[in-house]
Amino acid sequence: MVTLECTNLGKAFGRRWLFRRLSFILPHGTSLIILGPNGSGKTTMLRLLCGLLIPTEGHVIWKFGETKLTPIRARFWLGAVLPDCEPYEELTAEENLQMVAELKGIHSKKVGEWFERIGLVTARGQLVREFSSGMKLRLKVAMALIHEPFALLLDEPTAMLDEAGRKLVGELIEEQKQRGVVVIATNDERDVAYGDQQIILGERN
Amino acid sequence: MATSKSSWVKGIESKEQIALISRTSWLRQVLAIAKKDFKSEWRTRHALVTTLAFAIISLTVVSLSVGSLRSEPALASGLFWVILFFATIVALGRTFTKEVDAHTDNLLRLNAEPFAIFLGKMIFNLALLFLLAALTLPLFVALMGVSVKQTANFIFATTLTLIAMAALGTILSAMLAKVQSRVALLAVAAFPLFFPALAAALQVSASAFGAEIGSISNSMKALLAYAVASVLIGLLLFDEIW
Numbered sequence: 051m052v053t054l055e056c057t058n059l060g061k062a063f064g065r066r067w068l069f070r071r072l073s074f075i076l077p078h079g080t081s082l083i084i085l086g087p088n089g090s091g092k093t094t095m096l097r098l099l100c101g102l103l104i105p106t107e108g109h110v111i112w113k114f115g116e117t118k119l120t121p122i123r124a125r126f127w128l129g130a131v132l133p134d135c136e137p138y139e140e141l142t143a144e145e146n147l148q149m150v151a152e153l154k155g156i157h158s159k160k161v162g163e164w165f166e167r168i169g170l171v172t173a174r175g176q177l178v179r180e181f182s183s184g185m186k187l188r189l190k191v192a193m194a195l196i197h198e199p200f201a202l203l204l205d206e207p208t209a210m211l212d213e214a215g216r217k218l219v220g221e222l223i224e225e226q227k228q229r230g231v232v233v234i235a236t237n238d239e240r241d242v243a244y245g246d247q248q249i250i251l252g253e254r255n
Numbered sequence: 256m257a258t259s260k261s262s263w264v265k266g267i268e269s270k271e272q273i274a275l276i277s278r279t280s281w282l283r284q285v286l287a288i289a290k291k292d293f294k295s296e297w298r299t300r301h302a303l304v305t306t307l308a309f310a311i312i313s314l315t316v317v318s319l320s321v322g323s324l325r326s327e328p329a330l331a332s333g334l335f336w337v338i339l340f341f342a343t344i345v346a347l348g349r350t351f352t353k354e355v356d357a358h359t360d361n362l363l364r365l366n367a368e369p370f371a372i373f374l375g376k377m378i379f380n381l382a383l384l385f386l387l388a389a390l391t392l393p394l395f396v397a398l399m400g401v402s403v404k405q406t407a408n409f410i411f412a413t414t415l416t417l418i419a420m421a422a423l424g425t426i427l428s429a430m431l432a433k434v435q436s437r438v439a440l441l442a443v444a445a446f447p448l449f450f451p452a453l454a455a456a457l458q459v460s461a462s463a464f465g466a467e468i469g470s471i472s473n474s475m476k477a478l479l480a481y482a483v484a485s486v487l488i489g490l491l492l493f494d495e496i497w
Contacts, residue, residue, distance in 0.1 A: 102361055125365055135365060136358040138291065140298040145291075152287035153366040155280070193362070 051078045052114055052127070052200040052230040054099070059108035061094055068094055069251050070107070076247065081223060081232035083245030090252030092235035093133060096203045099233060100130050114200065126154075127230075129194035130203040131187070139179035143170060143189050146178060147196060154197040164192040168218065183210040188218070195222065200230035207234060208241055220244065284367050288375025293382070301353070302383055306346040310391045313338050314398060323400035328464035331401045332457050338395070339388060340420075340449065344442045346383050347424035350376055351432035360432070364497070373425060373493035377486070381421040388413055405463045412459035412475060415482040419452040420445075422485035429496050452481050 053075065060070035068091030076082050084092045097103040098110055101121030112124035121128075137146040147161050165174045168188040178186060187210050194202060202223070208216045223244050226232050234244055242248070296302055317334055324331035354360040363372050392413075396403065403409050427444050431437040455474040462471050 100365060102364060128365070130365055132361060134358045135361040137362070138295060138359055139357065140295050141291070145294060149287050149291050150362075150366055153284050153371075155283065 052112065053077050054082075054201065054231055054233070055109075055111045055113060056099075057109045057111075059095075059098065059110065060106050061091060061098060061103065062106045067106075072108070072249070074247065074249065076231050076233070078230060079227050080246040081227055081234065081244055082247045082249065083242055084233065084235040084249050084251060085237070085242070086251030088237070092237075092251060093205050095249075095251070096130065096132060096205055096233065096235050099201075099203055100128050100132075101125055102132075112201065124201075127200040128203060129197070129199035129201070131190045131194045131207060132203070132205050135190070137178045137186065137189055137193060140177065142175050142177055143181070143185075144174040146189065147174075147192055150193045151196055156197050160196055164196055168192045169214070184212060184215055187211060188215060191219065191222065195226070198229060199226075202226045202230075202232045204232065204234045204236075206236055206238070208236075208238060216240075281368065281371055284371035285374040285378070288363070288367060288372055289378040292376065292379035295353075296379070296383075302346050302349055303386070306342050306383065306387055307390060309345050310338055310342040310387060311394065313341070314391065314394055318398035321399075325400040325402075325465075328401065328466035329461045329468075331395075331399055331464050332460035332466070334399070335392075335395055335460060336453055336457055338391065340446075340453065341442070342387055342391070343384060343417075343420050343424060344438065344445060346387065347380055347421070347428050347445075348438040348441050350380060350425055350428035352428070352437060355432045369494040369497045370490050372497060373429075373489050376428075377421050377425045377489065380425055381417060384417040384421055385414075388417060401464045403463050404465055408459055408471065408475070409463035412456050412463075412471075412478055415475075415478040416452045416456040418482040419478075419485040420449055422482075422489045423448045426489050426492060426496060429493065452478060452485075455481070 055075050057073050059072040061068045074082070084095055086092050094103060098105050099121055101124070110121050112119045112121065112127075114124075114127065137143070138149075141149070144161065144165070147164060148158060150156075151158060151161050165171045168191060170185060170188055173181070173185060178189065181189065187207075191207070204219075204223075207219050211219065223232050223234070232244070234241055236242075317338070321330075321334075324334070351360065354363065367375075392403075395401070424441075424445060427441055427448070431440050431444070434440060455478045458468060458474045459471050459478070462468050
């Protein structure tokens with residue numbers, strides 16, 4: 051069982067606060083949608099949750115049963131699709147996914163299964179630099195999920211996807227909720243349906 | 256740190272979680288990162304081409320201006336290491352810069368332990384420096400007219416120096432990855448750190464090229480200690496830097 055707890059969370063860059071005094075609990079089996087205008091701190095919030103940034107004030111705690119972990123310690127059990135977490139363009143899609151599988155200790159047969167799942171079987175041997183933005187996003191989702199993490203963090207998960215891609219992401223989010231929690235940062239009103247809770251940033255500072 | 260179980264595992268006790276972690280050996284992570292770097296370099300050849308071009312051009316210019324250094328083994332040793340030092344800076348400068356520029360640094364942060372990233376990158380850098388030295392030395396010998404007399408000592412000293420430079424260069428490259436003018440800064444920051452290894456390597460090389468400078472055993476011992484210390488420092492500090 052995994053639970054995300056944020057207490058009085060705040061992040062400032064210089065003197066500018068993106069958000070302050072943000073507290074919430076995300077229980078196992080639920081999802082959170084983070085909404086807000088550009089520059090309100092949606093992606094920053096995701097980076098705080100996976101330890102790529104340190105909060106200016108407050109705490110992020112991942113609870114795995116009775117065990118409490120900081121985001122940096124919890125990274126192994128997180129999967130993240132972030133704009134600055136790109137696959138290697140000079141490698142093929144298969145080499146990228148295989149590398150993540152090796153880093154996470156996942157059997158290589160899972161790599162093939164995931165290419166079928168994301169609909170990129172015929173493109174698996176293609177260099178990522180030849181991919182469209184939608185194909186790259188599908189690959190990033192597979193790279194975030196191949197180790198079946200307890201928590202999935204998604205930044206604009208459907209922004210570049212067609213209808214089939216949106217349907218796939220919807221299915222993956224529902225599956226992930228069985229395993230743990232999902233946090234989605236988005237500007238797309240259609241993504242709101244994926245969430246059980248909402249936070250709107252940029253409203254109070 | 257370098258244990259069979261990842262340090263991420265601290266505090267996580269359920270059977271399925273342990274099962275997942277136990278499959279993720281640190282060695283597997285190190286090899287995955289090194290393999291990725293070798294593949295990337297094989298496809299792009301950025302580091303190899305720029306480094307070798309620098310070494311060959313500087314070697315040619317030096318040989319045209321000073322000619323044969325058969326009777327000047329100390330000077331030959333100095334020029335050999337000046338060329339290798341700057342070629343190393345060119346090679347190591349891109350270690351983490353390319354990750355930051357391609358927005359792949361966070362992919363590594365989220366999926367691999369810091370010490371595995373350090374060791375994987377260091378292995379690639381070391382291979383690159385070995386290749387550089389292996390291609391530069393025969394050219395240097397041919398163009399400068401010097402001969403290597405104590406081959407075993409020379410190879411051992413060069414290997415240790417390259418290990419120290421690869422380890423320290425990997426750390427510095429990570430520290431400077433997000434800084435502007437990083438290559439210039441890397442040269443300035445690297446020199447004092449490389450200096451103890453370079454000073455010892457200069458003596459051994461000069462002796463190998465024929466200079467009479469007495470015993471080199473102290474230099475060899477110092478090089479061995481410095482190379483080991485450099486790798487250990489990298490393993491200990493990289494978590495804080497990355």
